[in-house]
Amino acid sequence: MKDITIKDILTCTGGKLITGNENIVCKTFSKDTRTIKEGDIYIGIKGENFDGNVFWKKALDKGAKGVIVQGIEFDKQDIDTYPDKVIIQVKDTLQALYKLASYKREIYKVPVIAITGSVGKTSTKDLVASVVAQKYKICKTVGNNNNNIGMPFTILNAPEDIEAFVLEMGMNHFGEIHLLSEIAKPNICVITNIGTSHIGNLGSRENILKAKLEILDGAQNPYMVINHDNDLLHKWYEENKDKITIKTYGINEKSDIQAKDIQLYEEGSEYKIHLNNKEETIKVPVGGEHFVLNSLCAIAVGEILDIENEDIKRGIETFSLTKNRMEVIELKNDIKLINDAYNSSVESVKASLSYMSQMKANRRIAVLGDILETGEFAEKLHKEIGKIVCENKVDVLICSGENAKYIVESAKENGFDEKNIYYFDNKEDIVELLKKCIQPEDVILLKASNGMRFFDIAEKIKIKFQ
Numbered sequence: 376m377k378d379i380t381i382k383d384i385l386t387c388t389g390g391k392l393i394t395g396n397e398n399i400v401c402k403t404f405s406k407d408t409r410t411i412k413e414g415d416i417y418i419g420i421k422g423e424n425f426d427g428n429v430f431w432k433k434a435l436d437k438g439a440k441g442v443i444v445q446g447i448e449f450d451k452q453d454i455d456t457y458p459d460k461v462i463i464q465v466k467d468t469l470q471a472l473y474k475l476a477s478y479k480r481e482i483y484k485v486p487v488i489a490i491t492g493s494v495g496k497t498s499t500k501d502l503v504a505s506v507v508a509q510k511y512k513i514c515k516t517v518g519n520n521n522n523n524i525g526m527p528f529t530i531l532n533a534p535e536d537i538e539a540f541v542l543e544m545g546m547n548h549f550g551e552i553h554l555l556s557e558i559a560k561p562n563i564c565v566i567t568n569i570g571t572s573h574i575g576n577l578g579s580r581e582n583i584l585k586a587k588l589e590i591l592d593g594a595q596n597p598y599m600v601i602n603h604d605n606d607l608l609h610k611w612y613e614e615n616k617d618k619i620t621i622k623t624y625g626i627n628e629k630s631d632i633q634a635k636d637i638q639l640y641e642e643g644s645e646y647k648i649h650l651n652n653k654e655e656t657i658k659v660p661v662g663g664e665h666f667v668l669n670s671l672c673a674i675a676v677g678e679i680l681d682i683e684n685e686d687i688k689r690g691i692e693t694f695s696l697t698k699n700r701m702e703v704i705e706l707k708n709d710i711k712l713i714n715d716a717y718n719s720s721v722e723s724v725k726a727s728l729s730y731m732s733q734m735k736a737n738r739r740i741a742v743l744g745d746i747l748e749t750g751e752f753a754e755k756l757h758k759e760i761g762k763i764v765c766e767n768k769v770d771v772l773i774c775s776g777e778n779a780k781y782i783v784e785s786a787k788e789n790g791f792d793e794k795n796i797y798y799f800d801n802k803e804d805i806v807e808l809l810k811k812c813i814q815p816e817d818v819i820l821l822k823a824s825n826g827m828r829f830f831d832i833a834e835k836i837k838i839k840f841q
Contacts, residue, residue: 377482378400378401378402379400379401379402379475379478379479379482380397380398380399380400380401381395381396381397381398381399381401381441381461381463382397382398383478384401384416384443384463384475385397385463387474387475387477387478388443388463388465388470388471388474388475389465389466390443390463390464390465390471391463391464391465392461392462392463393449393454393462393463393464394454394457394458394460394461394462395441395460395461395462395463396461399440399441399461401416401440401441402414402535403415403416403531403532404416404417404418404475404528404531404532405417405418405434405439405528406418406419406420406427406524406528408430408433408434408437411434411437411438411439412438413438414438414439414440415434415438415439415440416439416440416441416442416443416461417430417431417434417435417439417441417442417443418442418443418444418468418471418472419431419434419442419443419444419445419447419468420468420469420472420524421445421446421468421469426446427468428444428445428446428447428468429447431444431447431462432453432456435457435460439460440460440461441460441461441462441463442460442461442462442463443463443465443468443471444462444463444464444465444468445464445465445466445467445468445471447464449462449464469523469524472524472527472528472531473523473527473554473558475527475531476526476527476528476530476531476558477557477558479530479531479533480530480558480559480560481560483533483537483540485511485537485538485539485540486507486511486538486539486540486562486563486680487539487540487542487559487560487561487562487563488503488507488539488540488541488542488561488562488563488565488676489542489543489544489555489556489559489561489563489564489565489590489594490503490541490542490543490544490565490567491543491544491545491546491552491565491566491567491587491590492565492566492567492568492569492587492602493567493568493569493570493571493572493573493583493587493720493722494567494568494570494572494718494720494722494723494726495567495568495665495668495669495723496521496543496544496545496567497516497519497521497543497697497700497717498661498666498669498696498697498700498701499565499567499669499672499673500515500516500541500542500543501694501695501696501697502669502670502672502673502690502691502694503541503565503672503673503676504541504694505673505690505691505693505694505695506673506674506676506677506682506686506687506690506691506694507539507541507676507677507680507682507690508690509677509682509683509686509687509689509690510680510682510683510686511537511538511539511680512534512536512537512538512539513537513538513539513540513541514529514530514533514534514537514539514540514541515529515540515541515542516529516541516542516543517529518697519545519717519825520543521542521543521544521545522545522551523551523554523555526542526543526544526555526558526559527558529542530542530558530559539680540559542555542559542561544556544559544590546573546586546587546589547573547576547748548573548576548577548586549577549582549585549586549589550589551586551589552586552587552589552590552592553589553592553593555590555593556589556590556591556592556593556594557592557593558593559593560593560594560595561590561593561594561595561597562594562595562596562597562598563597563598563600563676563679563680564590564591564594564597564598564599564600565590565600565601565672565676566587566588566590566599566600566601566602566608567602567668567669567672568602568605568608568722569583569584569587569605569606569607569608570583570720570721570722570723571583571720571721571722571746571749571752571756572718572720572722572746572748573748574748574749574750574752574756575748575749575750575751575752575753576748576750580607581607584607584608584611588611591619597619597620598620598621598622598679599619599620599621599622600621600622600623600624600672600675600676600679601621601622601623601624602623602624602625602668602672603623603624603625603628603629603630604625604626604627604628604630604668609628622675622678622679623675624668624671624672624674624675625668625671626664626667626668626671630671631675632648632650632671632674632675632678633648633649633671634646634647634648634657634667634671635647635648637664637667639662639663639664639667639733640662641662641733641734641735642660642661642662642703643658643659643660643661643662644658644659644662644663644664644666644667645657645658645659646659646667648671648674650674650678650684650687651678651684653684655684655688657670657674657688657691658688658691658692659691659692660691660692660693660694661696661701661703662703662730662733662734663701663726663727663729663730663733664726664729664730665723665726665730666701670691673687673690673691673694674687674691677690697717700715700717701713701714701715701727701730702714702715702833704833704837706836706837706840706841707840707841708814708815708816708840709815709816710813710815710816710817710818710819710840711734711736711817711818711819712818712819712821712833712836712837712840713727713730713731713818713819713820713821714821714830714833715727715820715821715822716821716822716823716825716827716828716829716830716832716833717825717830718824718825719744719745719746719747719822719823719824720746721746721756721759721760721763723822724743724746724760724763724822725760725763727820727822728741728763728764728767728769728820729767731767731768731769731818731820732767732768732769734818735816736816736817736818737814737815737816737817738770738771738814738817738818739767739768739769739770739771739817739818739820740769740770740771740772740773740809740813740817740818740819740820741764741769741771741772741773741820741822742773742774742775742805742809742819742820742821742822742829742832743760743764743772743773743774743779743782743820743822743823744774744775744776744779744822744823744824744827744829745757745776745777745778745779745823745824745826745827746760746778746823746824747824747826747827748824749778753778753781754778754781757778757779757780757781757782757785758781758782758784758785759785760782760785761781761782761783761784761785761786761787761788761789761791762785762786762789764782764785764786764789764791765786765789765790765791769791770795771795771796771797771812772786772791772795772796772797773796773797773798773799773805773808773809774796774797774798774799775798775799775800775801775802775804775805775823775827776823776827779798779823780798783796783798802827802828802829802831802832805832806832806835806836809832809836810836810839813836813840819836821833
């Protein structure tokens with residue numbers, strides 16, 4: 376692969392070289408002086424609460440070989456202090472980041488799989504990545520780096536010898552996935568589902584579909600992979616199946632990749648599938664029907680990439696989940712803590728409660744918080760969750776959050792025993808109640824949007840009951 380040099384950076388960003396050698400090779404990039412490594416190129420990003428550009432000296436002092444910044448006035452002393460470093464001034468570092476990531480993406484002649492959806496993006500990405508890694512050396516999205524900053528840095532920091540990208544794309548508003556798609560130029564585009572996440576920003580599920588379909592905007596001769604069981608995606612398929620190559624997966628709707636004879640267990644699932652003219656048994660190491668769907672998506676991608684059946688099966692059986700997503704933690708006295716506190720929506724709460732209801736337990740305790748970015752739909756959606764709680768085998772309901780009050784209200788209206796309902800204004804009170812009331816063989820589910828920080832509860836309960 377062609378090396379990226381300072382000269383390349385100047386050419387593609389239109390930047391001005393303040394000092395340094397144009398022939399220096401740049402292999403890794405960073406935006407955080409706290410984690411910067413020797414030899415990185417630091418890009419100063421101006422955010423809502425801080426301006427990363429002002430830390431350019433700190434980046435160089437900590438080992439960066441160069442910096443890309445905006446809005447900094449350099450004097451002769453600045454330049455003389457760093458004679459062996461590179462300083463590049465650009466009009467807009469964010470735009471420079473996008474141009475650099477696009478430039479590096481074009482250098483790679485490898486498959487790019489892009490994944491989006493209302494829920495299940497990260498767990499699906501983990502499964503897809505595990506399957507693709509059986510054949511290719513991959514670079515995948517790590518953690519929650521699925522936005523307009525995280526994804527470009529993922530591409531920029533990809534090793535030279537990678538053979539495939541598996542990229543997660545998140546969004547809150549129109550235009551965000553369009554930008555990511557234009558940078559990544561995916562060959563395989565995946566939409567896991569269309570639910571209600573961010574409906575407060577976008578106004579309707581139909582608009583959410585429209586925003587997710589921006590994944591095609593930068594795509595190159597793409598395969599589209601969709602969950603055929605999702606009502607809006609199913610409708611979109613029927614309207615577009617003659618216009619674009621689409622591979623479907625599902626459980627209920629007839630699909631290209633369809634699970635049969637599903638057996639759900641506490642710690643996983645098993646099902647039959649017809650794959651490459653052969654019937655196979657697939658074993659998924661995480662419980663819940665939604666993980667069956669996620670694994671079907673991974674199989675669909677694997678088939679597109681001509682990955683052998685045994686390798687696809689191995690990829691699914693050995694995948695590991697990103698932290699805080701359906702993380703089942705075994706504690707003392709056979710207590711189980713389901714830490715699913717990274718994000719939340721009506722659809723994902725339903726899936727998590729359904730999974731918990733299938734587990735053997737003394738009691739099932741649901742600790743639920745607000746779904747954020749629901750806007751005018753907040754009351755309706757949270758009341759829907761209260762109804763879902765009553766439809767599953769929940770023994771104790773604990774809630775916190777401004778809109779979680781509607782969960783409590785709806786649960787009471789739908790017949791949940793009021794003496795087993797608790798509402799608190801803060802997480803600390805939840806922790807104290809759990810410490811006092813958790814009994815042997817209880818199962819506790821933590822579910823809320825990331826901004827509620829319910830993963831803090833998980834850490835404190837782990838300490839108490841490990």
